[in-house]
Amino acid sequence: MIQAEEYPTIVAVSSGNGRAGVAVIRISGARVRFVLETFAGVIPKPRFATLRPLRTISGEIIDTALVLFFPGPASFTGEDVAEFHVHGSRAVLAALLSALTAVSGVRLAEAGEFTRRAFEAGKLDLAAVEGLADLIDSETEWQRRQALRQMEGSLGRASEAWRQALIKAMALLEAEIDFSDEGDVSGPLLAEAVAGVATVLDGLKDALGSFRMGERVREGFVVVLAGPPNAGKSSLLNALARRDVAIVSPQPGTTRDIIEVRLDLAGFPVTLVDTAGLRESADPIEAEGVRRAMALADKADLVLRLRSIDSPPNQIENNARELAVATKADLPGSPEPGELAVSVRTGAGIDRLLQGISERLGALSSPEPALLTRERQRVAVSDAIMALERVVGSSHDQAELLAEDIRLAVRALERLVGRVDVEDVLDQLFSGFCIGK
């Protein structure tokens, strides 16, 4: 009962909202057994689906439901959890929620509250919670893979291994300090400690190297359409986006501003950017457009360098960040070696272009999904790296200072998985969850 007072039992629709064949209502907490007995008439065998009529306390049937029971602590939240799989109508959901919240000690869940309880019960570390949030938000194949890996605890496991190795190095240092005379530490234990730190440092640097990829997968790669006026940039943008985003006209200099669309291109989340045609212009507005186009092309993950197939060929740069495209392939002319020919008019070459884009973006990525995906994680790992670089780079004569730097790195890794300093991050993270997660 004390538990019920401290931690109310929470209930929410865990499937999406709106009409559906089936909707899932999830309930977690100390009142779950009581609710099952009252509404379903039984406490079903754990983790087995049981078909039962659900009745209100006054005996009225609300719906027939598949009922599942997950006794704590082996449940998502660590508490007793039940699920009612009911017909996904607004009326059924409204009736059931109102009957359930009428039970004393049961209330509606807040956004992310199930996951917060899972975190507090030690079922998920912070990085795994972030992975879960990303998985729920994932829209493309790469986002799904990366989020799943993080949710399954890859970052948590890696950082725990680093942390253990650093704690061992700290113990070696302390042993060295104890054994040595008056601060003179230069023995084999010290060398072993520093070697251990160097190995962790390598791992951390690899993880940091994957951050840009991880961030790109979460937030999208930037692909820029560049080329002279009338090369067909806006036409290609519209074709790839499959809608009329940008104005197309035979007049050179039509696009002056930067136009962005978010797309799933071959499984990669992409922000595709149309720009002003690159030429010298006396018009200050167009000149500014050209300046912005060039600046963006510099920062892009990939530039599609367009020219019309009936125009003089460009110098083709052999650059991993560029793809040369000859547009208007329905017109007379032929592509240069290394150029992809496409026609928006006939659709020819568009599939090859998509394949080329996905190869280039794939080459930017490691075959493994990235370990670090968020700025918060990057900061924690960078802090650990800075502290450990001082250890490896020092002249190793002040063991206490080395131990202190290792301690700082351990603390940064604990921040990474949410063992310490977690409250602000949690509040922000869970506010982004929807109710029922």
Ligand SMILES: Nc1nc2c(ncn2[C@@H]2O[C@H](COP(=O)(O)OP(=O)(O)OP(=O)(O)O)[C@@H](O)[C@H]2O)c(=O)[nH]1
């Ligand atoms: N025949 C043919 N014409 C095309 C094709 N793609 C675009 N065009 C035409 O080329 C002209 C210029 O197209 P835009 O898409 O406006 O070119 P742009 O590169 O965005 O031009 P600016 O914004 O002015 O730099 C338009 O008249 C299009 O209809 C194509 O595949 N085949």
Ligand SMILES: [K+]
């Ligand atoms: K144009």
Ligand SMILES: [Mg+2]
């Ligand atoms: Mg244009």
